[in-house]
Amino acid sequence: SMALSRSEHCQMTLLAFGDGESISEERYFGDTVYYVLEGDMPLRLEGHEVRLGAGDCLAVPAQTTHAIGGSGPFKLLQITIQSN
Structure with a gap:
């Protein structure tokens, strides 16, 4: 993994x-978009x-338990923005 930006409000x-x-089940502090x-x-x-392919994106609301991965190789951009 490679962090592009890490701040109090956005990762x-x-x-x-x-x-x-x-990655096993977890919850994030803010809304998370997977691209x-x-x-x-x-x-x-x-x-x-849910299965997402190249070019697909999905938003997961803050504090929603979810897990990713477990099949073939893939690459993604994860953006988490703090909800207020």
Whole structure:
């Protein structure tokens, strides 16, 4: 991963996942947007799995438990913005 910006109110990170890598369930301080750059990204959100492909994006509201990854390799941009 590579942090592009980290401040109190906004975090932007480039992430690259290898085959089978994942991030377990977590919640973020703000609304999080995932933009898939390469590959297919599985995202588990509130008991449902969503698959996003290159060029797709999805917003996850603040404090919503979710997990990403677990299949083939993919790259994404993650942007989290603090909600007030």
